[in-house]
Amino acid sequence: MSFWDIVWFIVIFFAFASYLLVLFSIVADLFRDPEVSGGMKAVWVVCLIFFSFITAIVYLIVRGRGMNERSAKKYAEARQAQDEYVRDVAGGSTISAPEQIAKAKELLDAGTITSDEFTALKAKALA
Structure with a gap:
């Protein structure tokens, strides 16, 4: 070849x-x-x-x-x-920080999440 x-x-x-x-x-x-x-x-x-x-x-x-x-x-x-x-x-980055905090507060009041989780969600929303 x-x-x-x-x-x-x-x-x-x-x-x-x-x-x-x-x-x-x-x-x-x-x-x-x-x-x-x-x-x-x-x-x-x-x-x-x-x-x-x-x-x-x-x-x-x-x-x-x-x-x-x-x-x-x-x-x-x-x-x-x-x-x-x-x-x-x-x-859900389309949701504003106050709305995210309000939803997290509702979850906390309903007993779905603990206060530590609420604090973490709040910090994440404010970041």
Whole structure:
């Protein structure tokens, strides 16, 4: 096996791996899009199986811009959900300190928390 055979193998392998990534991203985008009917999804998948290269090129030309927009929308939704989760876990930072202290006082009066826990919650709210 010569040096150029190895280089050629690497180039072919890279092209094949890239092609597989494009196919997987097309299939993922196709099934992620709620606007496409089930029948059209089936047609796209069958065409991808039998005429894969030409179908991938047609899909990228016809729906390429939408792929990017849907991907950006999903990313924004995931980011917003993550931010909301972090706010919820962080102790409700949207609640002001007096409101947090008032809620802690209610818990203390109800006997749900001890005075030491109330003091810790109050210090956390004021910090």
